[in-house]
Amino acid sequence: MINLKVTNLKKSFGGLEVLKGINFEINGPELIGLIGPNGAGKTTLTNILDGAIKPNSGTVYLNGERIDQYKPYQVALAGLGRTFQVTRSFRRMSVLENLYVPALAVGEEQNRAVVHEKAMEVLEFLTIDHLRNDYAQALSGGQQKLLELGRLLMLDPDVIILDEPFAGVHPKLMEVIYEYIRRVNDEGKAIVIISHQMDAIFNLAKRLLVLNYGDMIADGPPADVKNDPAVIEAYLGVDEEDEDELAGADQS
């Protein structure tokens, strides 16, 4: 059973409190959207979960294992994978080699033939198997997003954090990525999507976490969150554009 438990997580940078005691829990293969205006602390939260920075206080448990003091690679091995806001494929390695890296790093299966087979399965699932021997830098932006997703599938984590998975993706490809995210979720992985594109979040997520100035101001189903006065105020008070996003999500 997948369980990610974040308790009273605090982080500040030289006196500026970026996270003021975050609490939430993920149970089972949930599909969660993490939203919040700019500067709400989404990136900091992701970086703490990922191990890139250490929290000042608070704990993170993944399946009963405490991971908040882990290094990034230990977090990845413990079962939490992430993508980056800007696509970060290994540009001068072939698509297949990109996929081998996490599989061999996890180290459960060192047999190259088995790893290769698994990689081919992932590539076929993502329909980019015809590009398998191309250098990643030859891929289009959308294909690189798929490749990043593929690498995560090879890592086979329990919890996946997708940081802006739709940024710079062609609208035609958006639906395709939705579909993949849903299918990965159906396979039993918890997914957290961080995005500014509200329509995408509302389209996908079954639960929303809303951050504002380091506080978790709402946690619940999208329909409830949308009408939450605190959320509306946060978006109204801070950023009109984001408010439009909320409105746009209303219509969809």
Next chain:
Amino acid sequence: MEFSGFFWAAVFWMAGWGVIGSIALKRRYLHRDLDTSNTSMVGAFTGAAAGPFALIPLWIKTPRLTTRYIVLPVIATVVVFGLFFAKGDPGNICVTNGTFVASQFVNGLVIGIIYGFMALGLTLIFSILGIVSFAHGEFYMIGGMITYFITSVWLPGINPMIGVLGACVATFTLGAIFERMFLTPMYEGKIDRPVEYGILVTFGLAFTLQYFVQATAGANPVKAQRFLSFPRMGLPSSEDPWLMKTSRGSMELFESVTISSPRLTAALTCIFVLLALLYLLHRTWTGKALRAVSLDREAAAIAGINPDRMNMLAFALGGMIAALAGSLLVQAFSWLPQVGAIPAMRSFVIVVLGGLGSLPGAFFGGIIVGLVEAAGTGCVPDPQKAASYIPAYGMIVLTLTLLLRPTGLLGRKYASATHGQN
């Protein structure tokens, strides 16, 4: 003259507390959730200067580490080290002979100005192009060679100014041509790893230039005539010249500090050119454009500045600055095709110390390295060893900088060594 055990014990004590200080203070500040950007440096120097006596109050009170907390421990460390040195080796010339110390100090300062000036070229190239030029020493060498050939071989007796100008023009052209031919693909995204490409291709240029000069000019050391001979005089009077006494090649101040004419003219010219450069950078359109590109390439391009042209200008100007330093020093040192290696290393040290990309940082860094080298060559008991270790003094400074303050003294904007991708 052997160093006593006392001296080494003192060094060990300082180094030990320095290490403890830098680590402990950083942890403490991290734990207390305070700004840790200066903790390593403050901790190291406070520990080295005063050991636990100053570290413990700092550890308890954790004040905000302003400039005061950085500068005072550094000065204290130097003073304490000096005291230990004096106690450890009381017979050393640096302890017994105040005149010698003053002379070393002034000469360190003078040569430091020239070092800083040369490093300025390197940092200028870095701030605009984002690459470290490994050919900097060769530009320096070529500057000296051209000046030597113009003033002593081709047109003997000509005004040395012509030689210096000739070197500047030639190296500026060379830098511009090289930049056009070899560095342009970097900006067009055609190179996978531009930083490494920049290092390697300038490395290739250095190699080529060095052997080209050796093939054409030979491998024998040459030296130019000094550019300027002082008029013989004494101040306040030639009978009692306690204030200043000059001979043709050098001048003596206060009957103690001797500065040679080549060094003095070089340093003065450097200061003059530096002022001109500052004027160029701050008062002219081209200079403002250069600075704009160094701050934000894209924004500058939107504002109508052609960044490619600025790249060319920066590389040519940077190389020319090194060449100018060389052409001024060819009258002071004997010149070989290999002469550029040590000044190049020294420039690297200076720019890292000052902060990669920071112009004032390069200048102050140069003076610090000049003083450190003067102290090192003057005070280490065995003069032959002292001379051999010259590159090492700089490297110790470099290592300390990278460990304690990777951004350098004045580097802020231009990221640190750890994020030095651009």
Next chain:
Amino acid sequence: MSRQHIPTAAGAVFLLILGLFPFVYNGGDYDYVMHIIIIAFFYAILASSWSMLAGYAGQFSFGHMGFMGIGSYTTALLLHYIHFAPEPTSICTEFAIGGTYMIFVNPIGVTSTSLAQDCLRQAMDVWDGSVPVSDVPVWLGIVLGTIMGGVAGLLVGLLVLRLRAAYLALFTLGFAEILKATISAEIQITRGQAGLETPALFENGITLFGRVYSRTDKLPPYFVFFFLMLACLAVLWWLSRSKFGLFVRALREDQEAAAALGVNTTRYKVLVFVVTTSMAALAGAVQAHYVGIVTPNALFLLQMSLVVAMAVIGGVENFVAAAIGAILIQFVLELLRNSFTIGSVTIDMTIWRLVIFGIILMLTLRFTRNGLIAPIIEYFHRGHVAAETVAKRAAATDKDGVQG
């Protein structure tokens, strides 16, 4: 034979020629030619290990020759200063180990020309041949030299962990410079520019294939270097094919992304330093015994420039190409040695060849992405892949729209 086997076959033929060459060749300049090839092997080890460090792992270290120097000086100092005798000298620092005495010779610097002033010589004069004095075996010196190189690599690797690109290059260059300065300055111990003499690889000669070779014969060291090079290439090949190779390339491309995918980037970065620096130290240690003397000159920037240029011209992202590049360039540089005269101007080719070499280096960097030899290998290896991809891609475009 399909196309991707051509490089393998060509490589096999090349190695076969190199393996048979000492037996087949019988020109008058035999020793000279052999010497050139031995040095070529030496550079091949350095260039290929540097290509693993710089090309695969992206750590552009300019201190490779420093590590080589650590290897050669470790073995030279060890053999120079430590000796064994069954009886105490009573004037040297010495320790009894079982029935033998481990004797530390006191450093005498270069002031004495007769070399007769150190304590062991004096004792030996007294003994007058009655007590056998033995040295540290050469192989042990080489092994310890390699280990020392690896340890230094470990320390430097840990120090530069967080440094990138330009800073790494500067720091490693500085490391090599300090080392050179120290060796040049500590004349008392290292004898400075005068150098330390080392015993030959096979001081007492060796019998190979039923023939006796003396210590100055070139054939035994030829095969020592030949097999050393093959061993290093084999290790590099194995590493590049294992997950090590994959991981170091991943951390070259994007360290944070690699860490986020579970790669222990710290470990692999340090490991690649240790492996490549011990190879450089190994080459240096063996070469010290082949040449018979170590001097700080070998650490000069020229040598580093040669290694970098060889690797880059061969192809820095392919260690085999780097090794081939090193061998070919060594040959070409030797062939270009002959100076000639046009009219009244003598062209001193010993210098001009390096100018030409530098220009080739710059042009290679400018116009090819991965050297001159690597693309040829790549062409044969990946040719079929490209064709296949084109076909697959054409088919896929018809099928779906995921072509962004």
